Amino acid sequence: MSQTLEQFQAYQTRLEQYDQAIALLYWDLQTAAPKDSIEAKLSAVGYFSTESFRLSTADEYGSLLKKLSAPEEYDQLSPAMQLTIRRNLRDFERFKRIPEAFYTEYVTEKARSEKAWEAAKEASDFSVFAPHLDKVISMTKEYVHYMEPDQDVYEFLVGLFEDGMDTETIDRIFAELKEGLLPLLAKIEAAPKPALSALQQTFDPDAQKKVQELLLSYIGFSFDCGAVAESMHPFTTTLCPGDVRVTNHYYADNPISSIFSAIHEGGHAIFEQNVDKDFWHTAAAQINMMGLHESQSRFYENILGRNPHFWTPIYEKMSALLPEFKTVPFDTFIKAINDVHPSMIRTEADEVTYGLHIILRYEIEKAIFRDNVKTDDLPALWNQKMQELLGITPANDAEGILQDMHWSDGSFGYFPSYLLGSIYDGMYLEAIQKDLGDLDTVLENGRILDITHWLKEKIHRFGSMYNSKEVIQRVCGKEISAQPLLRYFEEKYSKVYEF
Amino acid sequence: MSQTLEQFQAYQTRLEQYDQAIALLYWDLQTAAPKDSIEAKLSAVGYFSTESFRLSTADEYGSLLKKLSAPEEYDQLSPAMQLTIRRNLRDFERFKRIPEAFYTEYVTEKARSEKAWEAAKEASDFSVFAPHLDKVISMTKEYVHYMEPDQDVYEFLVGLFEDGMDTETIDRIFAELKEGLLPLLAKIEAAPKPALSALQQTFDPDAQKKVQELLLSYIGFSFDCGAVAESMHPFTTTLCPGDVRVTNHYYADNPISSIFSAIHEGGHAIFEQNVDKDFWHTAAAQINMMGLHESQSRFYENILGRNPHFWTPIYEKMSALLPEFKTVPFDTFIKAINDVHPSMIRTEADEVTYGLHIILRYEIEKAIFRDNVKTDDLPALWNQKMQELLGITPANDAEGILQDMHWSDGSFGYFPSYLLGSIYDGMYLEAIQKDLGDLDTVLENGRILDITHWLKEKIHRFGSMYNSKEVIQRVCGKEISAQPLLRYFEEKYSKVYEF
Structure with a gap:
């Protein structure tokens, strides 16, 4: 190993x-920290974040990155280390171009905006949030201009959350999807609705935790390199090499929520846990493609978890842990987890209408960054698109434009990744069935770990060595398309709703 | 505020x-960390510990401490800040006198010795541990010689764990206690034993957790500035201002273990939680008197928790959470938690014989540091003293000299603090009854929070502003003595065992 590389690794x-x-401080804040300690913990987060930012923009660091970029060093590096040098040098240079005063003000404004969004949502009043949103939009434009002056702002933002993706591709596949989803939803809406009253019971939260453990183990989450806890909203986080954690939230009147959160977050976690150990301590282990990440969680949650055959081998085991399920007929449970209907809140949407929620946000983000629509006009635009895509109109801002926090913290360009994830899933499904045979049969036979193994070999172990388009090409051998996802929906829901 | 003080506070x-x-990393390692992450977490602990040691021995820091020690600065400081300057300057100078190479080797040897102790205990073979213990003893002597060359080593060690305490006082009160305990134990041993078979059941660990919450709230632990988790061995830790946590371990066949661990750790935590907020960020909030600390946990655990009247107001509530207790007669439970009999393992000993275990260790520590007894002769000395004090002889090293880890990590001088804590408790009990009236009546009436309030006002809120002798003088208005504890034992156990 060269001396420069050694210095770089010590620095890393x-x-x-x-x-x-x-x-770890964030994890603790969200899972265990008592209220009187929040200030002290945020102060520590602030201290370490500043130290980290200082270290990763220091001239010493830049000089090491530049030395390792020179061919005589670079060519000796492993591919994962080459990726690390490329990505970190890019970020180093981008951040160096941002004036420190602007950066501090941007971070502060985003924090202010988040608070304003909370208050606005609470009061269901967009006007409370509007001036902050306006400022975050203009500062986000400025932020991107500093980093990549020659690039279209929204194009940059999309690529920030999904390396290698572009709006041209998204436009194409979202259009395909919209075209297919609207008539499908109409057919589902016309079909008779199932009776789900058997689920109106109290399901012990402690028992829900045990069900979660069962499900996580079943799908291949490893407790040797992972753990679980409770938080307000479920999430997944990697604390350090060998430690990928998930959280969940348990509602006594809605066990389906924690069941599918467990499977969803489990999918994220399995991806992180399965990254090749050789990539630890390199950029390849930091997965910066949110669509690719979401494709794993949504594959487990929807393609696998909402398949009736997933449950055949374990419904009884689940009922043993959470006896209320003994009074819920298997068929009712399956109907409940595949209940499709237009609704206001994205995070509670079913897998079919979910895509329409994302298309709505994607179209509005383009309107903001490309058509410069005025902030004050956004609620009307939101409601118009809800009507157009889902056939319903929010009664107020809280269930309309204020429902998501993403724009308050400047995460424009993030939303598309959710739907990209599902679109990739349609394609993986085709490829898996080619390799492992009919999915229903694999699941029915309790061979789900074969699927996890397939995903590990094809996708997980590489971490972020390949971007999503490259992954799709390698795994599916074809261009990205929404057709497989549409075919999956069509087949599945024509059975569920008998049309 | 002077500029120097401002610089000092920023540094702190x-x-x-x-x-x-x-x-937080330690907390996580002991409560949640999956096994594959231990290496990464220990590496982070090592990094931050080194950074912290470097900062607290830096010349810049020493210079600030010295400037603030000069009368023109010092006299302007609050008493808590004066304590901080005194204590931190003392530690700064002590640590500066230790050669870095020696320090590193000492830390390393203690870690090696801990591992050797684990292996020796596992194999129940003292000879595996002996060479390491020998080295830790000689290095501990050397360590103390560097820091305080003129002081008797064991005197220094005792003071390290209990500021202001000395072996002359300990010799006197431990002798008093030994003299009183041996005949008391003989009387108890001669009395008929109670039947405790009603406790031979399975007690749901999840329900034990709920009982723990009930008990913690009942005695005054605040969940606004505290939290709980599960770990291998129960402990208490302060993570940051406003965050004092306890852990517990739940055995399905022994609910009494988790009940009394909850009360014991709760006592430690309440002390930390009740330190005056004005002392946060000063040395007064870092309680470096283990005897004083133990006096709080043991007061809650033994003086309060093992009093029958403690349970009158809550036995039914506990039985509602853990229904197996409905089949355990109240009287049987009270007999079980006050069951006294000589046994091998200190951590499982009752409150009466516990003191004899500590006296044994104290006498052996003096033999090591003052009489230079050979390490190889220690097991025989141990067994001889067990026979003399408890009338039993260990069958092997694991249940004899190898049972505790304290000596493996160099914590000589720590053991006396456990018993000091109980001796202080006897004295508090006298003082409390003067102020609040008969303890049985206070407990019977469910007025335990009056006791917590009393402890807070008299002891907790001052943190470590006063050392233990000063605390006893302030609270009890007299010299430290073992007589009150002996009187408490005599009165209580003559009732329990009817002699």
Whole structure:
């Protein structure tokens, strides 16, 4: 190993310690921290974040990155280390171009905006949030201009959350999907609705935790390199090498929520847990493609978890842990987890209408960044698109434009990744069935770990070595398309709703 | 505020961030961390510990401490800040006198010795541990010689764990206690034993957790500035201002273990939680008197928790959470929690014989540091003293000299603090009854929070502003003595065992 590489790795190790402390403090804030300690913990997060930012923009670091980019060093590096040098040098240079005063103000404004969004949502009043949103939009434009002056802002943002993706591709596949989803939804809406009253019971939250453990183990989550906890909203986080955690939230009147959150977050976690150990301490282990990430969680949650055959081998085991399920007929449970109907809140939407929620946000984000629609006009635009895509109109801002926090913290370009994930899933499904045979049969036989193994070999172990388009090409051998997802929907729901 | 004080406080804040990260990493390692992450977490602990040590021995820090020690600065400081300057300057100077190479080797040897102790205990073979113990003893002597060359080593060690305490006082009160305990134990041994078979059931660990919550709330633990988790061995830790946590371990066949661990750790935590907020960020909030600390946990556990009247107001509530208790007669439960009999393992000993275990260790520690008894002769000495004090002889090293880890990590001088805590408790009990009236009546009436309030006002809120002798003088208005504890034992157990 060259001396420069050695110095670089020592430097990276220091950075990793700060990142680990920050991740653990956040984890603790969201899972266990008592209220009187929040200030002290946020102060520590602030301290370590500043130290980390200082280290990763220091001239010493830049100089190491540049030395390792020179062919005589670069060519000796492993592919994962080459990726690390490329990505970190790119970020180093981008961040160096941002004036420090602007950056501080941007971070502060985003925090202010988040608070304003909370208050606005609470009061269901967009006007409380509007001036902050307006400022975050203009500052986000400025932020991107500093980093990549020559690039279209929205194009940059989309690529930030899904490396290698572009709006041309998204336009094409979202259009395909919209075209297919609208008539499908109309057919589903016309069909008779199932009776789901058997689920109106109290399901012990402690028992729901045990069901979660069963499900996580069943799909291949490893407790040797993972753990679980309770938080307000479910999430997945990697604290350090060998430690990928998921959280969940348990509602006594809605066990389906924690069941599918467990499977969804489990999917995220399995991806992270399965990254090749050789990639630890490199950029390949930091997965910066949210669509690719979401494709794993949504594959487990929807393609596998909402398939009736997934449940055949374990419905009885689940009922043993949570006896209320003994009074819920298997068929009712399957109907409930595949209940499709237009609704206001994205996070509670079924897998079919979910895509329409995302298309709505994608179209509005383009309107903001490309058509410069005025912030004050956004609620009307939102409601118009809800009517157009889902046939319903929000009664107020809280269930309309204020429902998501993403725009308050400047995460424009993030939303498309959810739907990209599902579109990739349609394609994986085709490829898996080619390799492993009919999915229903594999699931029916309790061979779900064969699927996890397939995903590991084809996708997980590479971490972020390949971008999503490359992954699709390698795994499916074809261009990205929404048709497989549409075919999956069509086949599945024509059976469920008998049309 | 002077500029120097401002600089000092900024410096202290940085140190606090490292300490917070280390405390949180340890907490996580003991409560949640999956096995594959242990290496990464220990590496982070090592990094932040080194950073913290470097900061707290840096010349810049020493210079600030010295400037603030000069009368023109010092006299302006609050008493808590004066304590901080005194204590931190003392530690700064002590640590500066230790050669770095020696320090590193000492830390390493203690870690090796801990591992050797684990292996020796597993194999029940003292000879595996002996060479390491020998080295830790000689290095501990050397360590103390560096820091305080003129002081008797064991005297220094005792003071390290109980500021202001000395072996002359301990010799006196331990002798008093030994003299009183041996005949008392003989009387108890001669009395008929109660039947406790009603406790031979399975007690759901999840329900034990709920009982723990009930008990913690009942005695005054605040969940606004505290939290709980599960770990292998129960412990209490302060993560940052406003965050004091306890852990517990739940055995399905022994609910009494988790009940009394909850009350014991609750006592430690309540002390930490009740320290005056004005002392946060000063040395007064870092309680470096283990005897004083133990006096709080043991007061809750033994003086309160093992009193029958403690249970009158809540036995039914506990039985509602853990229904197996409905089949355990109240009287049987009270007999079980006050069951006294000589046994091998200190951590499982009752409150009466516990003191004899500590006296044994104290006498052996003096033999090591003052009489230079050979390490190889220690097991025989141990067994001889067990026979003399408890009338039993260990069958092997694992249940004899190898049972505790304290000596493996160099914590000589720590053991006396457990018994000091109980001796202080006897004295508090006298003082409390003067102020609040008969303890049985206070407990019977469910007025336990009056006791917590009393302890807070008299002891907790001052943190470590006063050392233990000063606390006893302030609270009880007299010299430290073992007589009150002996009187408490005599009165209580003559009732329990009817002699």
